Amino acid sequence: MTPFLTLEGRRALITGGTSGAGAATVALFKALGARVLTTARTRPADFSGAAFVEADLTTKAGVQTVVDAVNRELGGLDILVNVLGGSSAPSGGFSVLTDEEWDKEFNLNFFPAVRLDRALLPAMIAQGSGVVIHVTSIQRNLPLPEATTGYASAKAALNTYSKSLSKEVSPKGVRVVRVSPGWIADxxxxxxxxxxxxxxxxxxxxxxxxxxxxxxxxxxxxPAAPQEVADLIAFLASDRASSITGSEHVIDGGTVPTS
Incomplete structure (x- = not known):
C-alpha cells in the first residue's frame, strides 16, 4: 500500500536545519525518504543524519558555497525550504534601528531566500518541476513595535516576493508556497x-x-511545536499538495485575530 505521504528520492535543501523547526524538518524529510542537505553557520557537535555544509547565508559568498554543495552532493534540487530566520535587533522601537541593524534583519530574513532562488530555480524550471517553501512569519501582520519592526518588515518583504515569484514560475512547473508560523517553542x-x-x-x-x-x-x-511546523512543510512539499501554489499557510494557534 502506498503511504499517504512520501518524499522518496526527492533532493531537498533545508536552510537553518540545525535547531527548532529547521531541525525537525530535516529529520522528517529524511524519514520520508528524501535526500537532504542542510546548512548553518556552524555544525553542532552532535549533528548527524543529513549532509551538511557550513556557510553564512547572510553573505553572497556563503550562498555560493551552498549552491556549490547542492550541485556536488545532490546533483540538482527538487525541494528548497528556506527556514533560516531570526532577529538580534535591540528593543526600543524604530529609533534604535540603525542602518546596520536594518541590514542585519534583511541579510538574514530576506536576501538568503532571494539569492538561493535566483541560483537554484533555473534548474528546477529546466526540469519542469520543483517546490520552493519560504518560512515567513505572522509578524508581517502582527509586528511588535518595541522589538520586531525590522524582522517583521523583512518577513513582509519575503512574503510579497514569494507571491510574485509564484506567479512567475508556477506556469513553468515550480510551486512556491509560504509557511507563516507564530510562536514556535518546546x-x-x-x-x-x-x-x-x-x-x-x-x-x-x-x-x-x-x-x-x-x-x-x-x-x-x-505555542506550536517544531514538529508541527515540520509536518506542514512536508505536506506542502509532497505530491499531496500538487495543486497548492502561491498561498500562505499560517500555523499560529489562532494568534492573528483576523483572517
Whole structure:
C-alpha cells in the first residue's frame, strides 16, 4: 500500500536545519525518504543524519558555497525550504534601528531566500518541476513595535516576493508556497520562557503564559511545536499538495485575530 505521504528520492535543501523547526524538518524529510542537505553557520557537535555544509547565508559568498554543495552532493534540487530566520535587533522601537541593524534583519530574513532562488530555480524550471517553501512569519501582520519592526518588515518583504515569484514560475512547473508560523517553542528549545521564569522567579508554565499575553493571546493555549511546523512543510512539499501554489499557510494557534 502506498503511504499517504512520501518524499522518496526527492533532493531537498533545508536552510537553518540545525535547531527548532529547521531541525525537525530535516529529520522528517529524511524519514520520508528524501535526500537532504542542510546548512548553518556552524555544525553542532552532535549533528548527524543529513549532509551538511557550513556557510553564512547572510553573505553572497556563503550562498555560493551552498549552491556549490547542492550541485556536488545532490546533483540538482527538487525541494528548497528556506527556514533560516531570526532577529538580534535591540528593543526600543524604530529609533534604535540603525542602518546596520536594518541590514542585519534583511541579510538574514530576506536576501538568503532571494539569492538561493535566483541560483537554484533555473534548474528546477529546466526540469519542469520543483517546490520552493519560504518560512515567513505572522509578524508581517502582527509586528511588535518595541522589538520586531525590522524582522517583521523583512518577513513582509519575503512574503510579497514569494507571491510574485509564484506567479512567475508556477506556469513553468515550480510551486512556491509560504509557511507563516507564530510562536514556535518546546520545553527543550524555549530559551525565552526559561529565561523569563528564572528572572521573574516563576514556573516555566507561568512564563509561557507571560509570553502568550504579550502576543495578545493564543486561542489554542500553547505555542506550536517544531514538529508541527515540520509536518506542514512536508505536506506542502509532497505530491499531496500538487495543486497548492502561491498561498500562505499560517500555523499560529489562532494568534492573528483576523483572517
Amino acid at each position: 520545553r527543550g528549545s524555549n530559551g525565552l520562557a526559561l529565561r523569563i521564569a528564572e528572572q521573574a522567579g516563576i514556573s516555566y508554565d507561568d512564563a509561557v503564559q507571560v509570553i502568550m499575553r504579550s502576543l495578545g493571546g493564543i486561542p489554542l493555549g500553547r
